[in-house]
Amino acid sequence: MVFLEKNNVMISHISVENFMRLENCQEIPLGPLTLLVGQNGSGKSSVLKAIHWASRCASLAQAKKLSVELMDFVPSVDFRLLAHRSTLQGRDRGGSSTKPVIVTFRRDVETGSIKLKSLGNNAGVSVEVEGNVAADFVKEEPQTAYIPGLAGLAEHETILAAPVFRRKAASGDGGSVLRQMLLNTHSDEMNTGPEGVELNRLSELVGQVIPGVRFWVKFDQRRDAFIQAWFYTPDMKYGVGGSNYATMRRPLEMAGTGLLQVTQIFAYLLTFRPRLLLIDEPDAHLHQSSQERLVSALGAALRSFPETQIMVSTHSPRIVRVAGQLTKVVWLENGAIRGQGAEVRERMGWGALDKDIVLFSEDDNTEYLQSIIDQWPHLAHRTVIWPCFGVSSIPDGER
Numbered sequence: 001m002v003f004l005e006k007n008n009v010m011i012s013h014i015s016v017e018n019f020m021r022l023e024n025c026q027e028i029p030l031g032p033l034t035l036l037v038g039q040n041g042s043g044k045s046s047v048l049k050a051i052h053w054a055s056r057c058a059s060l061a062q063a064k065k066l067s068v069e070l071m072d073f074v075p076s077v078d079f080r081l082l083a084h085r086s087t088l089q090g091r092d093r094g095g096s097s098t099k100p101v102i103v104t105f106r107r108d109v110e111t112g113s114i115k116l117k118s119l120g121n122n123a124g125v126s127v128e129v130e131g132n133v134a135a136d137f138v139k140e141e142p143q144t145a146y147i148p149g150l151a152g153l154a155e156h157e158t159i160l161a162a163p164v165f166r167r168k169a170a171s172g173d174g175g176s177v178l179r180q181m182l183l184n185t186h187s188d189e190m191n192t193g194p195e196g197v198e199l200n201r202l203s204e205l206v207g208q209v210i211p212g213v214r215f216w217v218k219f220d221q222r223r224d225a226f227i228q229a230w231f232y233t234p235d236m237k238y239g240v241g242g243s244n245y246a247t248m249r250r251p252l253e254m255a256g257t258g259l260l261q262v263t264q265i266f267a268y269l270l271t272f273r274p275r276l277l278l279i280d281e282p283d284a285h286l287h288q289s290s291q292e293r294l295v296s297a298l299g300a301a302l303r304s305f306p307e308t309q310i311m312v313s314t315h316s317p318r319i320v321r322v323a324g325q326l327t328k329v330v331w332l333e334n335g336a337i338r339g340q341g342a343e344v345r346e347r348m349g350w351g352a353l354d355k356d357i358v359l360f361s362e363d364d365n366t367e368y369l370q371s372i373i374d375q376w377p378h379l380a381h382r383t384v385i386w387p388c389f390g391v392s393s394i395p396d397g398e399r
Helices: 044-060 162-170 178-186 200-207 257-272 288-304 317-322 342-350 367-373
Strands: 013-019 022-029 033-037 065-067 101-107 110-118 124-130 144-147 214-218 228-232 276-280 309-313 328-333 336-340 357-361 383-387
Touching: 013 044, 022 033, 022 044, 022 328, 022 336, 033 044, 033 288, 033 317, 044 101, 044 110, 044 124, 044 144, 044 276, 044 309, 144 162, 144 257, 162 257, 178 200, 178 214, 178 228, 178 257, 200 214, 200 257, 200 288, 257 276, 257 288, 288 309, 288 317, 317 342, 328 342, 336 342, 357 367, 367 383
Parallel strands: 033 309, 033 328, 144 276, 276 309, 357 383
Antiparallel strands: 013 022, 013 101, 065 124, 101 110, 110 124, 214 228, 328 336
């Protein structure tokens, strides 16, 4: 897979301070595609949430302040608890200023930051934007899109006013506005007329992950109260010839979670063309072969969207394995960078990301050996067992 270099617009590094799992996560390197790997609780999702929260606060703030009511994305109902092992207050009980949440962006030697502190009486946050790189995020159109996974699709969707639509999409609740996003990929006028239209560009992008998939959408402003959307996959084909898609296709709400997840990713990309597309664990709902195709599809999409960079948190060795050499792979542990690059790829290939010992055994049944090692929990936690038969069958860590 080949990415195009995008040095003229690309953010080269991001740092996050004082947010959830992250005390001081410095200089995460970014490429066109960046993969964040690590155990649960390592800080992968914290990085994505911090970037999106800071971006949305910078975009919506007025006079350097943003009230709770105007926040369209908040990682916690009590945002004051988002600080790392503390509360996000303007001042502590002793009257001293407490540390803000800080997200710093670097583009080569140029830097910029977004700093967030709690206003008094839990009223909202103060927002301080410094530097041209951070100022790029102070725009009406969302500059980041956060995709945490699809909890479900709304039963019905009607057309929302543009500000309301953007707020719902920016909140990470893509399932409530996915049909409108699909409609938006067809026309900014939010109207197909009395007939449905096929979404060829979306079908092309998602089809690289789910081969043969096709999408349609319909909303007639004169007659329809709700947006209608359909999908088709080759396994739904029936009848002689099987070319009447109008009878074979199914309503979008009948699609599986994996298909909806991939559809959401590319719908966000087509609708908002964000500077940073933040995808949290897309492998959770995808078969391994689909995971590999997703990485290739993201690479192909980035060539068509030169101002977009993508960050993905993942547990999948397959996603890491097929990612191109220009992809940055960053290993997080306890809220900090533990490793990156070739070392992480190799460990992921061995299934030993958080292990220090690879033990080979010629016995296919490793339960007895595992039970011996388990007598020393500190050793068992650091060890992975690979069954093999002779030197020639020792794996190379690429599979």
